Amino acid sequence: MAKVKISDVAREAGVSLGTVSNALNHPEKLRPETLKLINETINRLGYLPNQSARQLAGGATKSFGLVLPRLDHGFSLQIASGAHNEARKHGYDLLIANADNDDILEDHYLRYFMGTQMSGVMVQPMASPDWHPALTKMPVPIVHLDIHCSEPGYYVAADNEAQGRIIAELAIARGAHHIVVVGRAAFMQLTLRVLGIHKALALHPDIKIEVIDAGEWNTAADGYGIGTQIAARPADERPDFVVGLTDVLASGVISALVDKGIAVPGQVRVAGCDGNPLAWSGSVPLTTVAPPGYEIGRKGVQLLMEQIENKAPAKTKHIRVGSTARTVTAVAAEDINRQELVRPFLLERASTQASSQTDATAINLGAYL
Amino acid sequence: MAKVKISDVAREAGVSLGTVSNALNHPEKLRPETLKLINETINRLGYLPNQSARQLAGGATKSFGLVLPRLDHGFSLQIASGAHNEARKHGYDLLIANADNDDILEDHYLRYFMGTQMSGVMVQPMASPDWHPALTKMPVPIVHLDIHCSEPGYYVAADNEAQGRIIAELAIARGAHHIVVVGRAAFMQLTLRVLGIHKALALHPDIKIEVIDAGEWNTAADGYGIGTQIAARPADERPDFVVGLTDVLASGVISALVDKGIAVPGQVRVAGCDGNPLAWSGSVPLTTVAPPGYEIGRKGVQLLMEQIENKAPAKTKHIRVGSTARTVTAVAAEDINRQELVRPFLLERASTQASSQTDATAINLGAYL
DNA sequence: GCTTGTACTTGAAACGCATCAAAGGGGCCG
């Protein structure tokens, strides 16, 4: 089953090689009947252009590459979705690679994309702030997502500090006196969230704050452990507000509390960070601050386009998405709707009910807060 | 910022073009010192091999393409995850494209992948049973996922009929007298589920069964509508068991019932199909039959490998995954754990509690059934 | 010193296509 090449089509159709090429790339240049003849021949022979050859001969391809650390994280999916839509809008393809939480693989795919004459590449890097400056210097536009660092380059990230602030303000608004933050700030993103919380609480010295490490991976089980521990405390040492640095942690905490007979949100309120639909499962609806993944993906592609279109683009550009409370909410909620990532319909119900109740700066998805 | 090419490296390192190529592809052929010199030069210049040229000159690449209808569907993600792991195991890359529920895009990406000298391509096609036989004839191994049809080719799919049977048996085991199936069997997969249910119930003529169309898209809102309608019935016309053809539908039904004051599972039990974590959100834990997405992805890659390695592979091969109750459960549960798609930890708890209670053939994720 | 063998290295050819300067064909005008 030898591959059909352009010259086969040309011979079969009785035209020249260049004409077939034109039929593919500049159909408007051909006489309609010639075009039709060629297209028929193409279909008849089952011809498929060799992309490698096209790219080699023609230069850059109209496609972007996106390297994600995992595919099963809602945030990454939102990024992918936003990037995809924006890319299509500009007529570009988007190819996605899963680095599977592996630095080596991430690097591998990144180089692969850059070597494939992609018009641009985006990464949501693993937690390495000093991420491969070598790759940034390559002659391929690259945008880093969900990360900020001081290296020159293009970055789009959620304002994690603002997320912390929002959560803290939520706690304050709910009259919290004793807040426990659960999770290990293993990544810059998480550190910033904690920082935001602290900053917001600095104005309220009367509120007691405690940060509890939950183990290396911030799993639901870790959260459950901490939750159990909290439940075991005498009532007066128990916090009235728990913040999970991730939704998954918060989810574990809630389960533990409920299991131990502590009412949520009756006795203890719990909130998370991430807007991670995968953590909102089971009996654990969660109030959360969602970083605008969709928007980050979109902005990323826009930055790529900017680099492509401007001959001499800025060397560095940092974009922080959702730096204000209102933006975080609005964008995130809109995203989720748009993507049908979570029961949009229930979301709708919830927001209708909640709208008059408070100017909540977080998405309230359930009745737990 | 002109791109560095292999000839630049060669000149700079004072060796010939072919030697640099060897350094990249057959390092064992070079004298260690030459290799070192070349590698240093490569790093110094920031050389990145042009993949297009490599592929053009060298033939197939060790990578697979996977075209998915959506990225935000848990099932597709499981497929991606399984395919990814299996591909890496064989030393192949996996590139993913999002067809965004668009036939045109699906076709586009498919052709793109085939034209990129991919070693093989996999699709989870939109619901077109007579899917593009033209592409099947291309000289690139292709595997269709989650679909069966009579065209020759390679297929891996969940046994949807078995899923229906499992749900029905579950209902029977729970002592159901009146079952309502909610959803429009718009796709073959859904039709098969309904068929499975009917077949299983054929042995129980005493059980009343009703199928209610829920509108074109089987949304949560559709489910909510049906749920409301069911709730409005006089108690004796109300079913005691509702099956959502998808989890999303079931999720909507539960919400409606609960909103209207009907106890779930007290008065009405509800089950879904899909194993879709995204539907298990909020206050809607769900018993569901999960098709083994991870396994389907894995098997798909295996079929690809089979086609690649055998010179004269079978023309057609259909694989049905999870045709027995036990398999469906085991694989799915294992998957979910492996991928941390849903709070694996809670799953663990649930299964511990449930284990002695019944030989449930479905994943029981909550207390609702 | 010559041969044979070993261990690397060389560079031309080919991969399949897009491009573009040039050629071809036909209509229109004078």
Added chain:
DNA sequence: CGGCCCCTTTGATGCGTTTCAAGTACAAGC
């Protein structure tokens, strides 16, 4: 009928690699 212009088609050239037959250098063996 000739000249001109426009529309369409042609095909040689080059894209950056890999490959592989041919070449080089050096060592060992006779």
